[in-house]
């Protein structure tokens with residue numbers, strides 16, 4: 158029986174590590190850089206990618222792979238690779254198919270770190286990114302595609318603006334231009350949305366957030382749907398469809414078929430650039446994943462209560478939460494994540510910037526932290542913290558209003574969260 162046939166809750170608990178007779182029931186931490194073989198020929202075949210097996214943890218490690226396969230099963234993908242951070246996941250996801258001279262398109266409402274990576278660092282590597290308004294028409298988005306465009310990128314739920322991506326529309330546009338759609342599914346998690354079911358080709362994650370869920374370990378993941386036909390656009394993706402000199406002329410699509418993209422990411426990018434998670438961190442991630450299906454509904458239930466409370470509070474200027482009927486993204490959220498979006502709410506208080514800061518400083522249980530999306534309710538002012546390197550214009554592009562407060566609602570008792578918010582708001586008046 159394959160675990161991919163199971164429901165998501167069962168996959169969270171059961172997928173990944175499959176012990177054989179006498180092996181540990183719980184996923185072991187293979188804290189070893191290297192693996193033993195009986196003779197030189199066996200090792201040589203591994204290096205030629207002619208045989209599967211572990212030889213060096215920078216390329217593959219059994220603990221990491223078990224957790225990667227659980228995430229692949231959750232997303233309904235055919236393979237996944239773990240990375241040491243979400244940043245590394247998004248970098249590799251793009252760099253696996255883009256090289257100097259190439260171009261890709263990104264929905265502008267994305268995480269600040271992703272915005273910097275795409276607009277500054279990838280540019281230095283010769284890869285150009287055009288940011289577009291995700292709500293623009295098909296025709297407007299079509300116009301920014303170029304002959305050298307290699308991918309379209311967006312976040313299921315944007316951090317911190319809480320915009321919902323119209324995945325079907327984005328997939329349609331990407332495929333019309335012969336490129337894959339890459340979706341960062343960090344906030345929704347596969348419990349609430351599985352982008353492959355709506356046409357996305359590659360999914361990325363910062364597992365640091367809900368997947369780990371306890372703020373224990375920074376990590377990331379790339380998942381391959383196996384759906385994109387690289388050979389149908391062979392000239393566009395020579396890295397996958399032409400011989401790789403660093404692997405004795407092996408061609409990924411020919412040697413690995415549907416697994417070409419994810420195999421190249423591991424055997425070429427991870428080999429050359431590193432950024433693997435430690436097996437210890439993957440062990441923590443796996444424990445987090447075992448309860449993801451229990452935590453996400455609670456995050457959504459609590460956030461819905463908090464959003465509705467904020468919505469009618471006289472000191473609150475505005476609230477963005479896709480679970481609110483009046484929200485701009487309510488309909489899209491109903492379509493793509495009918496069970497709920499996540500625990501993150503964006504809102505602003507009436508008054509000036511000092512009032513927002515006073516409010517956050519007055520919170521008692523809820524802490525100001527850079528982190529988001531874990532069991533503990535926390536708060537952040539992106540314009541003064543995570544996004545402070547962006548100009549006002551870039552803030553606008555990234556969907557971050559200067560007065561936006563990002564509230565990440567945890568899984569505590571909703572009454573206690575509301576009580577803390579209430580006393581802190583009242584303290585500024």
Ligand SMILES: *Cc1c(COP(=O)(O)O)cnc(C)c1O
Nearest residue numbers: 242243244268316343363365376
């Ligand atoms: C946090 C985050 C990232 C970056 O992940 P790290 O694990 O912090 O490197 C990428 N995308 C989204 C949507 C995020 O929230």
